Amino acid sequence: NAGVTQTPKFQVLKTGQSMTLQCAQDMNHNSMYWYRQDPGMGLRLIYYSASEGTTDKGEVPNGYNVSRLNKREFSLRLESAAPSQTSVYFCASSESRVGEQFFGPGTRLTVL
Amino acid sequence: QKEVEQNSGPLSVPEGAIASLNCTYSDRGSQSFFWYRQYSGKSPELIMSIYSNGDKEDGRFTAQLNKASQYVSLLIRDSQPSDSATYLCAVNSASGGSYIPTFGRGTSLIVHP
Numbered sequence: 001n002a003g004v005t006q007t008p009k010f011q012v013l014k015t016g017q018s019m020t021l022q023c024a025q026d027m028n029h030n031s032m033y034w035y036r037q038d039p040g041m042g043l044r045l046i047y048y049s050a051s052e053g054t055t056d057k058g059e060v061p062n063g064y065n066v067s068r069l070n071k072r073e074f075s076l077r078l079e080s081a082a083p084s085q086t087s088v089y090f091c092a093s094s095e096s097r098v099g100e101q102f103f104g105p106g107t108r109l110t111v112l
Numbered sequence: 113q114k115e116v117e118q119n120s121g122p123l124s125v126p127e128g129a130i131a132s133l134n135c136t137y138s139d140r141g142s143q144s145f146f147w148y149r150q151y152s153g154k155s156p157e158l159i160m161s162i163y164s165n166g167d168k169e170d171g172r173f174t175a176q177l178n179k180a181s182q183y184v185s186l187l188i189r190d191s192q193p194s195d196s197a198t199y200l201c202a203v204n205s206a207s208g209g210s211y212i213p214t215f216g217r218g219t220s221l222i223v224h225p
Contacts, residue, residue, distance in 0.1 A: 042215045042216060043200065048213075058212065059113075097210055098163075101156075101158070104155060105154075
């Protein structure tokens, strides 16, 4: 039982490049989330998926897109990376929309 | 914009003391409340969840919720150096038919021997 997994763990991009961050959970959870964490800013919600087939914007969605591929997988795409997107990205899942979240190990992204 | 406020600290306590962490939130309709612990360079992990007014105890940890005053607190008894971490308060609030989690910026706790 791996919980929540994220790939890659580290990534360096040049400005304008694109990439997709992958997230998968094996807990049969309904809801999944993407956050970014910057020093002194706490966790900020980028997008979430309350259930399979739905996605909604969070607090900081600009520059990102998401896909809830199936119940297990929720990906985050940066179409044209910018230095302001340098951050640590966490994926999380929860059984219900009001329940506790379980976090993946994170992806440390640097955009040059 | 729903807000969750925490004192950034650091809060420094001696080993064996009680550490008290506080959090206030802006949305009166908030439904569920959580405390996560995050070690440096690691992902957050759940410490406590609380859904109704009052106290909830789990080992050395006690979460307290007061919806009328819109605050939630975490007490850590018999603090250990291994408790040194950043503690994140999270609140789930209704938004457009769903529930949105909002995190505070975290309180850094240092437990010194």
